[in-house]
Amino acid sequence: MGINWRKYSHSVITKVIGFMLAILCFTSASSIFLNIELVHNADVSIAFEDGYYNGKDYLSDSSEVIESLRRIGNYKSEEHILNGGTLIEDRILNEEEDLFREFRYNSKSYNFNLSDEENYTKFKEVYAEKILQIRTNLIKEELNNYKATIQRLEKHQAQGLIYYAKNDETEFTNTPNKAEDYFRSFPSYMIFDGYKQEVFPQEVKENSQYNWITSNINQLGQKEVMYIAFTAEYLNPRIAEWKENKLFVTNSLYQMAGFLLVLAIAFIYLVLVIGRKPLKDHEVYLNSIDRIYNDLNIGMCVLLIASWVGAINILDHLKIYYLIFPITLLITTLVVILVLSLVKHLKNRSLIKHTLTFKIFYRLFRFINDIYNSGRVGVKVVLIVIGYPIIVAITFFMFPITIGVAAWLTLKKVKEFEAIKEGVKQVKEGDVHYTINVAGGGEFAKLASDINSITDGLYKAVENETKSERLKSELITNVSHDIRTPLTSIITYVDLLKHEKDQTKVEGYLEIIDQKSQRLKVLTENLFEAAKASSGTIAVNFETIDLVSLITQGLGELDDRIQERKLEFKTNYPRDKVYIKADGKLLWRAIENLLSNIFKYALEGSRVYIEIIDSGTGVTLIIKNISAYELNISSDELMERFKRGDESRSSQGSGLGLSIAKSLIEIQKGSFNIEIDGDLFKAIIQLNSFN
Template identity: 55%
Template sequence: MDIKLKKYSHSVITKTIAFIIAIVCFTGVIRAIVEVEFVNNGQFDIVIEDEYFEGRAFAQENGNLIGDLTRLLGEYKNEEHILSGKTISQDEWRSVEENLYSEFQYYSRSYNPQLNEENNFKKFKEEYGDKLSQAKDQLIREDLREFHLLLQSIEDSDLIYFASDGTNEFKNSTWTEKEQFKNYPSYMLFEEYKRELYPKATEENEHLNMITNPLNELNLENTVIYVAFPEEFLTLRLEEWQAKKVIVVKNVNQLFGFLTGFILSFSYLVLIVGRKSFKDQELHFHSANKLYNDINIILCIMLMIIWLALVEDVFENIENMIIPVTIPVAALGLFLILLLVKHFKNRTFFKHTLIFTLIHKLVKFIGDVYHSGSVGVKTVLLVIGYPIVIALTFFMFPVTIGLAAWFALKKIKTFHSIQSGVERIKEGNLHHRIEVGGKGEFSKLASNINSITDGLKKAVDNELKSERLKTELITNVSHDIRNPLTSIINYVDLLKDEKDPSKVEEYIDVLDQKSKRLKTLAEDLFEATKASSGNIPVNLEKIDVLSLLTQGLGEVNDKIELLDLDIKLSYPPEKVYITADGKLLWRSIENLLSNIFNYALNGSRVYISIEEWGSEILITFKNISATELNISADELMERFKRGDESRTSQGSGLGLSIAKSLIEIQKGKFNIQIDGDLFKAIIYLPKYHLGKE
């Protein structure tokens, strides 16, 4: 079976059958579209309409009549109103005056450029009085003609109507009351700003705006418009709508059927064109493929133009003539398109064009002559070639000069924009950006200048931040060292004069606490300096993270119980190992735990998690701060910075800085995040790989 399929899949007979199917289906698609578009006024949406009152045809019947009535009531009213000139708008009359005034300026001797515009306009009114009167009469005649055309249009309507603004009335029956119009099977009643539509399906009509939009331009106060469908007329319209729907549904079904057939057959032809089997890697060409692709495209466009011209000629009998007109054009067009597809599959679509061939041969000829000839040959080539280029472009010489001037002006403006921007930046405006559109050297230059400005601005911001942090560092260090030192000096003075042994013992305890506090600050500062300088020996080894954390938490269990903290530890089911220095890693974790003990809210939960993140292991610490964290994460990482700005806690402000430095010298990363009162510290360390210490 497979052998037979391979045998027939690329045979000439199969290709011919697929080609014929494609032409037949394409012609069927065109015929279905033409039948709906031209024969049935393009009413494709009738397919989804449930009844006549929801359709466009119903909206058009009413919309045309109501539009005419609206214009009669709102714009023209009656003949006396038109003859009085009240239908001439200010814009319309201003346009007439401006045209005649321009004529006055150019042709009249009365026009004096030395006078002001007001005096000249007075002379214009005097001299052109007759012409202005004639122009006004002409406008009135045009409005009268339009008024009578509208009257003729509504008189020819088969609908029953009555429209009135309290003074002017337009009707084609003796009925003028709303209740009288309600006796009809379908009606639309607009009374001032209220409307009543029947049947109710009319309200669901998506084309209802065709009826209501004209009313928006009308002052509806004291205005009524009643429109009704007589039963005989409505019955006829319902029958016509039903007949059209049957035709359109049939054609839409045919359209989708033929379209599916065309897509399948065309796809098959595109797939097998140029090949003798599915495994054939080589495309096979015949004599027709020598036709250049650009010529081919021109022929396809000409075929479309010819088809449109033929369709226009047979428009009156298009339903019967569309098939014989379309089949030959479609067959030749599909053949030409398949030729293009073959070159596209062969990646010679652009190379196999007449323009590319001529340019390639010309460039090759000039190159061969230039590279192989002597200086004299090159000079002769230049002397001959330049006049030829000028001669070829002489007919468009003004255009080329204009384009060159426009291009030069654009580049000059761009240069001035860059020059102005550089001046502003030089004056110290680092926020200014040079905006140059397009591409090219100027655009690249502007982008580079903007990058330099961004770098300068960033450097200035960093320098200002560094200076501010340096000042805060000195202030904080002074504050933290001065407090215990002052206490020591004060208590030493008290101790000198104190005779009471109990007081002496109390003073010595205070001195002991303050001296230890001072010692701790000095040690932390020394350790922070060593850690930031990297002057610490590092012994990287395989570390079991969970074991390290469990053992460490056991050592600080007393502090955990004292603060009533609930430690929530989460970790992967299998053991995870990292490459780190055990002592330095524990020192970092110990600093983070110390930070938690100093600042966490008593009785709250502390979350510690271990996660695998690709080639890294994440150790995350999360806790709720006892005090409001009104400080950014970046500032909290700085030395001697604390979460409490009052500095009443026992921390030194160095713990996070030391932890960050120690993690980084172990080839890891450390950062913190603050979300309200939630403090989060994350350690990233490389995962341990076998054979790697």
Template identity: 55%
Template sequence: MDTKLKKYSHSLVTKILVFIMVILCFTGAIKAFVDVVIIRDSNFSIVFEKDYFHSLSFVQESEGLISDLTTLLTEYKSEENIVNSGTISEEELRLAEENLFYDFQANSLQYNPDASEAKNHEMFQEEYAEKIGQQKEQLIKDDLKVYHQLLQRIEEYKDPLFYVSDGVTTYTNSAKGEKEYFKTYPSYMLFENYKRELYPKEIEENQHLFSRISYMDELDPESHVMYIAFTEKFLQENITEWKDNKAAAVKSVYRLIGFSIGFILSFVYLILVIGRKSFKDEEVQLHPLDKLYNDINIALCLGLITLWVVLMEAVTIGNISRWVLPITVPIASVGLMLVLSLVRHIKNRTFMKHSFIYILLYKFASFIRDVYASGSVGLKTVLLVIGYPILIALTFFIFPVTIGFAAWFALKKIKSFQAIQEGVEKIKNGDIHHSIEVSGKGEFSRLAANINSITDGLNKAVDNELKSERLKTELITNVSHDIRTPLTSIITYVDLLKHENDPSKIAEYIEVLEQKSKRLKVMTDDLFEAAKASSGNIPVHLEKIDIVSLMNQGLGEVSDKIEEAELTFKMNHPQEKVYLSADGRLLWRSIENVLSNIFKYALKGSRVYIDIEKKGNEILLTFKNISAYELNISEEELMERFTRGDESRLSEGSGLGLSITKSLIEIQKGRFLIQVDGDLFKAVIYMPKYKGSHQ
């Protein structure tokens, strides 16, 4: 089951299907939203309305009528009132006269700038009396035009029935104007004498009513009355329409919720799987589209949104439902591909770095940094001299801050220079262990680091020289001791031979002389070989070596020594052939030295482990044994010339075996290490794998 899930969860087919699902769900949600917001006039609240009398539709049906009736009764009243300037306020007349007075100032020869304002105003009234009258007549005409438009609008109302009056002027479309007559209808709204009567009572609970018809507050409750009645036919038609609209709105809302949930789930899944081949895959697979800079990508996304809005606004409301899919699908598809490209860059942690603005700023900063870093002190001084005034000009409003920063920067550089100067003085006087501490990453910090590197080199040179002197002293001491011992024995036994006549004694002395001379020859040969190995003058012929076969053959040749030392060898190696690149003669000489060391110093009756393993481009040979002596010296000391595991120097050997092995392995392009852990001694040979093999 898990295998199938891994196979299909991130497959290309799955991603394409989910991509299509995201587009379809997104388009479906947009269409449902458009159906409710645009076609249904943003009436989402209809879904939660109990009935028609609680609805916004009920208020909208009478809102326009009530507004027109209120305006007629409170502002215009009658045509006679308009003609008699009853609708023209003092403010309107003042504004009209002010406009004419500006014209008088600019164009009239009667205007005297040196005269008083009252005198000029008097001259204005005389010269512009006719124009003022014309302006007043125009205001009356404008009000009459609006008045007749309002009359025409209310005459078109057959339903609902209305009656409004201020006691003098009355507007109605009803045959009767009595309150009781209006109360005979199935629904009504009556406003009179500070009282309001609403029927049915559900109207009182309509939260939209009084917020939408607040302009009724302009009515005078003492003299104005307004009766509105809704006929049975009017109510039935509007209730039926409201129910149809609610059913359609509920359906659209359900579709909107369903498509939104589908869009969210499919989009989230697509975000999780995009750019990777499995959930455990850490590498992000980028596409050619991802070469587009992210900031340009975002700009294109905003452009697509703008394009969608412009195209939707260009479509008429009657055709908008038909055009939602053709417009939304291609734009959403392109937009989703751009968004997924951003998601891949977020997963790849290149969202900021892969932007055009970032690259421009980075290249500019790199250019400035490279010029500053690669230039001489003179060039940096020139850049500072040129750049600082420019910085001052650009940041003039924070000039004190800039001056403070410049002073702090200069003080910091001066302190760094003083620290370097004092440090060089101490080093010159012989304190080569002194380290100059300069923080930061500037030129002074690099100079201090270079000086510290020089002192580190001096310290290492001094330490190496001291170590070399110590090694030379130990070499002379050890060579003198190891050569003098057999040489002294030879001299002693030669002297004894001169005075000995017993043939058996003479034969015994000659045997000892032979043994000591061979011992002396071995030491001189080892010393010579160590000198040659360390100098690298030994010819090397690299070839393909089967290391397992070499080890088996070699252990067979030294089987008598293994038995003599009472050791048990355990060798672990891969089943297949293991080939390395080495000089067979020198490699076996190195291994023989390691085995010789084991025979001399391993604990009798213990086990010796030889492990052969592959590690990258190298083959490892590891020799592990338990030492018969306490290893109370370090690995480095064991590698030194004429050093042996037993400090009493009672064992055979020159003490050169490990040192010779190290040199021989290194001239074959290998590595030789030894490790000591308590009484456990481990020697490791690293040799390059033979490149011609297919292992």
């Protein structure tokens, strides 16, 4: 059944039928649309209008009447215009400025050596007649506009329009009855008196284009009055015409919708089956038309569409509408054939490759790329030596420009070489900060970039060496201080014990010696643990751990220390358990180091925030607290061994906690970072989630 259906749907006859349906439906839909727009001069939007008063026709006529009455109010009378009463000085000045620009660019009398004021004086002498003519021309223009406005009003009056307008002391009307109630007696009216606006019927205000009227009314003065009435004689033929147009447009749109639906089905069918044969599933078959390059194909489609638009305009101008269908049918047939050819190339994945532009640029690129990939500057120089005379010969009529361009390019390359030479000299003399600035992507630019990379590496090496020496010095100083302090105390009190006879003091001395020895023991163990962690010799036993449970249990065990420091822990965990892949003992040791750091350095009575974020691919643990000491140190320096937040080193910390925590997290394939913002200390641990 499937094979028979495919054989039928992919047959030549079925394709021809689909093709004919597509072009006929498109041609019919286009002809109907053009028939609406050109032959009947109808607006398609009329099909969606609820009534004549809600449509564009009523508002267009009303707006034209209001605009005409408003203009007449400004013109007042023909005598007023002839006396220049409607002229605005700014308009006269603008016309005069236009003449001055014409004088500047076209007149030989304009002198660039003189000032604008002097030239303007000269302009008034040369263009005296034209300047005098400005006022006359503007008055003629205003008079023509006034007469045209009167004619438009007379046309509406002959069809049944009644109006009354008053502007200052001037009245314009075609009825002796000026009462508002008289105008309200008609089927449709508009009354505007200052800020008062009364329109009937009310659905006029519901029209989406009502702003056409209000935009003109808003220009009326507070004392201006305008009454307009539309008689039944005026409205009835317009309403009948509106109903006839609406019926015609609505039926035409239904016909267009039917044709477009069939067109869509036929075109989709053609897109699916074009280039395929009944018993071949994947291969796309091309014909002689498909040999046309796709960019030329697209250009031909654009040209055909432009020709169709031009032909329709000519036919509309000549009023020869019966030729629209055959011309549209012919051009649609050609365009559909070309478009289906593009569809076949799209299926064949050759839409871009089968273009004349692609082939030209591809071959040019291959040629240039082959020369560039030769990798030898000598070859490029030879090509320049050979190519330049050829270019000069071809452009012999402009050889001075060609020689000038060559000289400029040569000078530019020489300057680039000198810049590189100077840069190498500066670096050789020890200026590792020197940067060679050579723009572009040529050989010299690449050489300069390579030299800059060498100087950057040299600068970083010197900087790292300096930093390393500084850290070594600080490390020795800090270790010496931290070890010497308890050791000195032990030696001092041992010496006191040798000569002390009072048993009470002896016990006190022994207690101090015990405290200092324990301090020395902790310091030694931390130092050993830090060395072991950084060397990576600690065995790691990866297992699945619930991070939430680990932290909750740990905080419970440390509750005494939390209460002692009066710290308030705020936690933000996901609702579900968060499983990670890590070593439980090593992970807790790292977290415990951070918590110990908080107990030692956090501001007493402050809050500590612990947040766990599960992103799916990894888990982030964030611990934040407020330091009791001023953190006037960078996060990088704080990570160094024997560095403390209190520079006075008066606390009991060893300065190894963060370094040990970082090493322990890293050997578990995680990352450890800290951030400092004022007195806010923030530790960020990122671990691998359990998949």
